Amino acid sequence: PLIALLAGDGIGPEVTAEARRVLDALTLDLIFEEALVGGAAYHATGHPLPPETLALAQRADAILFGAVGDPLCDKLERSLRPEQAILGLRKHLGLFANLRPAKLFPGLEDASALRPEVAAAIDMVIVRELNGDVYFGEKGMRTTVDGLREGYDVMSYNEAEVARIAHLGFQTAARRGGRLCSVDKANVLETSQLWRDVVIEISAHYPQVALSHMYVDNCAMQLVRNPGQFDVIVTGNLFGDILSDQASMCAGSIGMLPSASLDSAGKGLYEPIHGSAPDIAGQGRANPCATILSAAMLLRHSLGMREAADRIEAAVGRALATGARTSDLGGTLTTHAMGDAVLAQL
Amino acid sequence: PLIALLAGDGIGPEVTAEARRVLDALTLDLIFEEALVGGAAYHATGHPLPPETLALAQRADAILFGAVGDPLCDKLERSLRPEQAILGLRKHLGLFANLRPAKLFPGLEDASALRPEVAAAIDMVIVRELNGDVYFGEKGMRTTVDGLREGYDVMSYNEAEVARIAHLGFQTAARRGGRLCSVDKANVLETSQLWRDVVIEISAHYPQVALSHMYVDNCAMQLVRNPGQFDVIVTGNLFGDILSDQASMCAGSIGMLPSASLDSAGKGLYEPIHGSAPDIAGQGRANPCATILSAAMLLRHSLGMREAADRIEAAVGRALATGARTSDLGGTLTTHAMGDAVLAQL
Ligand SMILES: CC(C)[C@H](C(=O)O)[C@@H](O)C(=O)O
Ligand SMILES: CC(C)[C@H](C(=O)O)[C@@H](O)C(=O)O
Numbered sequence: 001p002l003i004a005l006l007a008g009d010g011i012g013p014e015v016t017a018e019a020r021r022v023l024d025a026l027t028l029d030l031i032f033e034e035a036l037v038g039g040a041a042y043h044a045t046g047h048p049l050p051p052e053t054l055a056l057a058q059r060a061d062a063i064l065f066g067a068v069g070d071p072l073c074d075k076l077e078r079s080l081r082p083e084q085a086i087l088g089l090r091k092h093l094g095l096f097a098n099l100r101p102a103k104l105f106p107g108l109e110d111a112s113a114l115r116p117e118v119a120a121a122i123d124m125v126i127v128r129e130l131n132g133d134v135y136f137g138e139k140g141m142r143t144t145v146d147g148l149r150e151g152y153d154v155m156s157y158n159e160a161e162v163a164r165i166a167h168l169g170f171q172t173a174a175r176r177g178g179r180l181c182s183v184d185k186a187n188v189l190e191t192s193q194l195w196r197d198v199v200i201e202i203s204a205h206y207p208q209v210a211l212s213h214m215y216v217d218n219c220a221m222q223l224v225r226n227p228g229q230f231d232v233i234v235t236g237n238l239f240g241d242i243l244s245d246q247a248s249m250c251a252g253s254i255g256m257l258p259s260a261s262l263d264s265a266g267k268g269l270y271e272p273i274h275g276s277a278p279d280i281a282g283q284g285r286a287n288p289c290a291t292i293l294s295a296a297m298l299l300r301h302s303l304g305m306r307e308a309a310d311r312i313e314a315a316v317g318r319a320l321a322t323g324a325r326t327s328d329l330g331g332t333l334t335t336h337a338m339g340d341a342v343l344a345q346l
Numbered sequence: 347p348l349i350a351l352l353a354g355d356g357i358g359p360e361v362t363a364e365a366r367r368v369l370d371a372l373t374l375d376l377i378f379e380e381a382l383v384g385g386a387a388y389h390a391t392g393h394p395l396p397p398e399t400l401a402l403a404q405r406a407d408a409i410l411f412g413a414v415g416d417p418l419c420d421k422l423e424r425s426l427r428p429e430q431a432i433l434g435l436r437k438h439l440g441l442f443a444n445l446r447p448a449k450l451f452p453g454l455e456d457a458s459a460l461r462p463e464v465a466a467a468i469d470m471v472i473v474r475e476l477n478g479d480v481y482f483g484e485k486g487m488r489t490t491v492d493g494l495r496e497g498y499d500v501m502s503y504n505e506a507e508v509a510r511i512a513h514l515g516f517q518t519a520a521r522r523g524g525r526l527c528s529v530d531k532a533n534v535l536e537t538s539q540l541w542r543d544v545v546i547e548i549s550a551h552y553p554q555v556a557l558s559h560m561y562v563d564n565c566a567m568q569l570v571r572n573p574g575q576f577d578v579i580v581t582g583n584l585f586g587d588i589l590s591d592q593a594s595m596c597a598g599s600i601g602m603l604p605s606a607s608l609d610s611a612g613k614g615l616y617e618p619i620h621g622s623a624p625d626i627a628g629q630g631r632a633n634p635c636a637t638i639l640s641a642a643m644l645l646r647h648s649l650g651m652r653e654a655a656d657r658i659e660a661a662v663g664r665a666l667a668t669g670a671r672t673s674d675l676g677g678t679l680t681t682h683a684m685g686d687a688v689l690a691q692l
Binding site: 083113114115134135148149155156157158160185191193218221226242248249 | 487494571
């Protein structure tokens with residue numbers, strides 16, 4: 001299988017290097033091809049998602065992604081900013097579903113700002129839609145009748161887009177605790193009303209799953225008050241962006257959490273949920289675990305290599321159990337030493 | 347001064363009754379007029395915001411509001427639902443600014459799901475825009491070229507709307523810790539780009555305030571990780587809805603937190619941040635403190651009665667210090683008994 005390795009910006013190269021070492025150690029017959037993406041690609045080629053990079057991503061069986069984001073690009077016009085690379089990959093490859101497990105690793109109770117007993121109860125998956133919503137609607141700057149500058153962005157979902165992600169939400173819940181919470185703002189938004197209507201329609205196919213609905217503001221509260229109440233959350237692109245980051249932080253360090261972005265055939269892009277962290281880039285301090293665990297998700301979801309995935313996840317757990325910690329977890333290990341600690345447990 | 351008392355639905359009547367008792371005890375020469383709002387108004391008159399109610403709100407010097415929301419109205423068309431009453435009041439009265447202080451009351455460290463030391467550091471105000479954004483843009487259901495149902499809502503802000511709330515954010519910060527964090531999603535949204543541009547322009551008038559910018563997803567993380575880092579947050583209507591509820595929950599029980607919604611002349615609507623809580627309505631279990639503290643904000647912001655406001659806030663603090671607790675805080679007091687406890691300390 002061909003893996004596109006898109007390391008990106010900031011700490012991206014450091015953390016993907018460790019994930020690659022872990023994959024290499026398993027001797028799985030993977031072929032890696034690297035390409036530039038994000039600010040790194042912009043500086044080298046003038047575009048954050050060069051055609052060669054997109055072509056490689058399309059050709060590959062799966063994509064292992066680091067992070068994009070570069071303060072030097074902040075002043076560029078929107079279409080040239082690093083973030084456009086990840087948005088472009090999601091759209092061009094039809095990666096419509098973002099899966100984010102949030103679970104506290106045993107032993108990391110102290111890494112969460114929540115009370116240990118509240119944090120320990122977290123075990124959920126957030127299923128976020130990635131191809132629609134206000135992210136991809138018509139947008140721009142215009143002038144009002146009074147001559148004022150006005151920015152606008154159209155939020156929308158059609159029933160096919162909602163149905164597709166709702167099915168995945170129900171299927172994910174059916175394989176787990178059997179409870180799906182759909183999050184929207186149907187008391188204010190028509191987009192959310194359609195969302196809710198369609199989710200209810202789709203629920204008829206999944207009698208074994210208990211469906212509930214929650215407004216996004218209430219969900220943001222509940223994720224603090226009692227995050228253990230959730231099994232699977234399904235939500236749109238914008239609310240998912242906010243809630244999944246919040247949930248990750250509830251579960252402890254964002255240095256630990258992986259994510260998968262999938263198309264309808266199971267091909268996917270796998271990336272840590274953290275960003276490029278320019279403040280610590282190049283210092284060898286970043287926690288590589290989120291990327292190593294993303295590599296495990298890649299094996300499981302896109303290559304059907306369940307056993308290898310389990311091995312990686314178990315090795316990360318054992319490495320933590322031996323006390324291996326990078327600085328985000330209050331430890332002193334470098335990125336590379338943390339990689340070593342995981343390799344030692346494989 | 348004339349106070350419009352709009353008790354609304356669910357626990358609204360119970361909690362506003364206690365706030366009224368506290369205001370009465372101060373003998374401030376207030377005249378109260380009551381009117382129906384929300385589901386209660388719909389059931390009685392067929393509309394959640396009847397013309398008489400709007401007229402009273404317009405005539406009054408300030409509005410003390412309970413809560414709206416009624417499960418019996420869930421199936422009504424949007425324009426008849428209880429929530430339209432609060433949205434209508436905000437829009438018709440030009441209440442463009444929602445101020446939400448979030449601070450943990452001493453002695454309530456155990457009410458927060460955050461670690462006590464993390465929660466104790468919270469002392470911020472969220473300034474949320476209330477008259478624009480995706481709440482009030484064009485919205486509806488339409489059919490795509492492929493014949494699919496599609497819901498849409500237009501998000502937008504013009505520079506005058508942003509400038510108005512930005513000024514209030516800077517002024518609020520100038521009177522407090524001197525730090526303003528503007529929250530947006532400028533890496534994706536044009537509305538946010540305009541927001542950020544205008545906030546930066548306005549910052550020239552407030553050299554004494556340190557301005558920072560944060561993406562909304564990161565802010566949702568930071569409010570969990572280290573909420574003590576914030577002094578004042580200024581943000582749009584939708585992000586403010588989500589983040590202010592999240593911040594409130596970080597600061598402990600939502601039964602404790604008041605809010606003010608102000609127009610440009612200082613007239614305002616004051617309400618607890620919690621909702622109508624239909625599950626406990628009529629049981630006398632609701633915590634009236636958020637509404638009592640909203641009454642204090644009313645005196646301070648709309649009537650210039652600082653001293654009376656201070657007295658109420660101090661009385662709530664002392665009542666808590668004596669151990670007075672409703673069930674949301676792990677106690678056994680009824681709504682009325684909690685009102686008594688505050689009155690006893692006035
Ligand atoms: C970088 C940004 C455009 C992106 C998003 O908002 O989707 C990021 O926050 C994420 O969640 O992957
Ligand atoms: C009831 C609802 C329309 C309202 C809002 O979204 O503004 C509420 O959540 C609030 O924050 O006051």
